[in-house]
Amino acid sequence: MCGIVGYVGKRDIGPDVVLNGLRRLEYRGYDSAGIAIRYNPGQRTDEQYGHVIENWREVGGVDELYDSMPETVLWESNCAIGHTRWATHGEPSRHNAHPHTSMGRKVTLVHNGIIENYETLKKKLIQEGYVFESQTDTEVLANWIEYIWDNNTVDFVSAVRFALKDVVGAYAILVISPSTDSVIMARKSSPLAIGVGEGEFIIASDATPIVEYTKDIIYLEDDQLAVIEEGTNLRIMDLDATEVDPNIERVELELDQIEKGGYDSFMLKEIYEQPDTVWTCLRGRLTEGEEPLMMGGVESVLPQLLRANKIFIIACGTSWHAGLIGKNLIEKLTRIPVEVDYASEFRYKDPIIRPGDVVISISQSGETADTKAAMEMARERGATLFGVVNVVGSSIARMSDAGIYTHSGIEIGVASTKAFTGQVAALTLLAIKMARQLNSITDNDYLKLKAALKHIPGKIKSILADSEAIFEVASRYASEEYQDFLYLARGINFPVALEGALKLKEISYIHAEGYPAGEMKHGPIALIDENCPSVFIVPNDSSYGKVVSNMQEVKARKGKIVAIVTKGDELIKTIADDVIEIPETEELLTPLLTVIPLQLMSYSIATARGCNVDKPRNLAKSVTVE
């Protein structure tokens, strides 16, 4: 949700350093983009302040920004800050795009997050004669810093520190000024990473723009501010100016992980990575035979998990769907009651959390504001916090008492695919581990589930090997005559129906609804006609017979049917218009397979309709606002 990139150091930024960095962060927002370049006195001199800052902004992505910049732009500069925006305050427009400059031109900044008390600050600034050119909270912050600077005998760093103390909300900011060569950055609840290279610093919302230059990264903590002076000297402090020793981490991210590698989109690449990513999640944890599962991150809170009167799962979107599958797994295998809540609702429903309850938060990014806020409340009420997170070192991972990393690797496509299967794999391991400890699973079932889980990556691979057949089916549903889809399933595959529907609507803008197949007759059946296809997820499991009956109900109303079935199902071939086969597995593991054809179908329908699957309209990855 908004990406920020800055550079200060020995090299010329050229058209690549900051703009390519922003391109790597476009998955965080892409409705407008901007760059402010700071020139040294001598290169260009500002009569009033010394340095010249030139600011370029454009609606659209980074390519549109670059195309809008004149050929005369001087790229020989050692310092610039850039931004790619996901609009919160004010529509996407040049005025609302970042960087924002204060009225007196003393402060230019980029911001990710939301200044919640911006109205109050703005009112005060207007009284002081400030005029605003945008509708953003960010311009208020730029002016607030300038106002503090002008009205106190303080330096640039102190002005930013004092201004931030007045701010309520979330921010990751990068600030420059024409009157000094310092670059200031600070964070609260929005991520910010500082790459420390040889005589240079690359600052960004995450590591992806940085690893090209250095793998040594400092992740700024909440309420910390850092300043780079003269392009070389880095100091980190808290908002009271107490200096903090920098903690430099070596990141493992490789360049090929953040490139498309021959695929036409990140989404397709990430779908195809799933045999490996699911295996990476299982590897090392899934032991042989009777051996207990090796889950180091779980051990410290295992007693709490096993004793819990109730487990809450909180998450958003696709992660919430994984949570519903997690509920099925944990309840079936351990008989501990599980409640799944939307993180955005959790705080406001006054949840009944009792001592000894455990809250499992599921998040790919580990930065989702709704989930973080719900966790804070759960902590206040005494719950143990357990995280199922993909991004190592992210806020949710750090807020949790213990947890499991899904190890799905960086997910760049905005629509989540491999992160979902990683979450489901991790929750499956957790449920099996808990059940074994509680003796709520027979030896036989324990061994059977472990053996079947081991074969899941290979089975995902075999579905992907047949993707041409799935694309062929999808092509029959890509035309404009189909504007509504139903996704129907029962039991543990009902959340997969929700996920299939979400995937289709978010990347192809087709209306789709997931429903429990048995509920269809209680209302949604009214939608069925020849233009509203139903996608049934109907593997050979305990609800098979009932779902087949629901299919007959659709067929009787001339509804088209696509069915995801277990290989060799001859009955459904006589009912459905199109059939996609998945290999046989244990019922509890079927979501890891049934979701794959749904991802491929959505991808195929969206691309056939000319949609950009990596950057669906209005969306952004990592939703850091509530």
Ligand code: F6R
């Ligand atoms: C959909 C999607 C979103 C996220 C949701 C939560 O494809 O990706 O629904 O699942 O915004 O994000 P995380 O998992 O990062 O907390």
